[in-house]
Amino acid sequence: MGNSDSDICHRNMTSPTMFHKRQAGKSQTRKSQTSALKSRVMEVSLAHFSDVGIEQTNVGDILQDADCSVGSLYHHFGSKEGIAEALFVEGVDHFNAGLLAALLPRRTASTGIKAMVTFCCEWVTDQPQLAAFLLSREIKLSELARLELREKDRAFGQSTYDWFAPHVKSGELQALPTGLYMPLICGPTLECSRMWLSGRSARSPGEVAAILAEASWQSVRKSVRKS
């Protein structure tokens, strides 16, 4: 153990019982400092990750840009992948919540499905960085995070299913395996998003939202014709 002599003089203010510095204006509480640090790290990391990818991002840059020490970073996130994981879970949460908020208020099958597609398009166009990061499946999730996500997925699926069920019953929507609705409704949009985000396509999802919405609706509505 270290010899803890001499240079403590500094902080040795006689008798601090309830003496913590709570200078509300200037220095914040430790708690808020910490949470600010974590946000800073995540924000900075997202910028780097979505720009050059997780692998190419080096921890040193994050440390510098977020004004964070090695110790703090590894204390809070465990590893570089840990940061990515936190970002991923947060991002999925945000997206799912928005999607549900867009869907649930709609009363007809047609408007609901189209609202989902439209929301998807707008979300991607509005926050390309986060979208690019989420859509690039570059993240190796830990077992823990994987379970957490699976549970969120399940809950989300249940919520959408509750909305779909009546419309399936009424004959407006096709009856499909539950796992197929999302791919059919959002798959084309996400594919367009990937193209746009990676620079392979010039048209943003926002610009083609109406076409995508109509097409996706056609793909899941109950067809009266035989093909």
Place this chain on the structure above:
Amino acid sequence: MGNSDSDICHRNMTSPTMFHKRQAGKSQTRKSQTSALKSRVMEVSLAHFSDVGIEQTNVGDILQDADCSVGSLYHHFGSKEGIAEALFVEGVDHFNAGLLAALLPRRTASTGIKAMVTFCCEWVTDQPQLAAFLLSREIKLSELARLELREKDRAFGQSTYDWFAPHVKSGELQALPTGLYMPLICGPTLECSRMWLSGRSARSPGEVAAILAEASWQSVRKSVRKS
């Protein structure tokens, strides 16, 4: 040139003399040995990449599993990313060729579109490793490879367009921005594939191919009804 005997090398004390280490029974030609080595490296790398991702794969493991030396690997591929790049280009070629081969012989719009979707499903289900690797957009391509791919993309797009055009003209297919056909036709399938490959869904694309084919067809056919 240089007389090798006089100047003693300080850094390299051991010399790589033995070469007969890797001759299996008969000594093959150097050429075939080399190409076998390259294939081995690519095969082994694909297994690792699709399993844990490029970042998590370390070169040492590839070297060991492929029984390859550092020098050879860097001579042939330049870097770890170089291996990924080679795999990626080869994979895209293979997929595109198959897709075209499935599409071109079909005479009607409906059978053509459905053939594309079906091929997609089968291809992913048949070679999950390669599919997982291609669908994870984890690869940072070099400028050279990027151009090469863009050209292949263009050629591929042209070929499909040539097939689509008559059916659009005849009123069977919707007229859409060219960039939208692929996302609409293959987007849902690819989304399903991602889900299945990442373990988030239990149903393989192969199992739901028929449903996907029908739905995708509905999304791009010319609709007679208004919705």
Place this chain on the structure above:
DNA sequence: ACTATTCTAGAATTTTGTTCTAGTAATAAT
């Protein structure tokens, strides 16, 4: 006051991708 816990800090270590020098086989040039 004392102890435990959480957090910050950065030096030290380890891991890992890549470079470097050197040697070998095959081929082209003289």
Place this chain on the structure above:
DNA sequence: ATTATTACTAGAACAAAATTCTAGAATAGT
């Protein structure tokens, strides 16, 4: 045939980056 050149193999050495370690400081709990 001899020599020069090129393609390839080999692994030690290197550099850079991720992570661990040790220690000290702030806060919470008793």
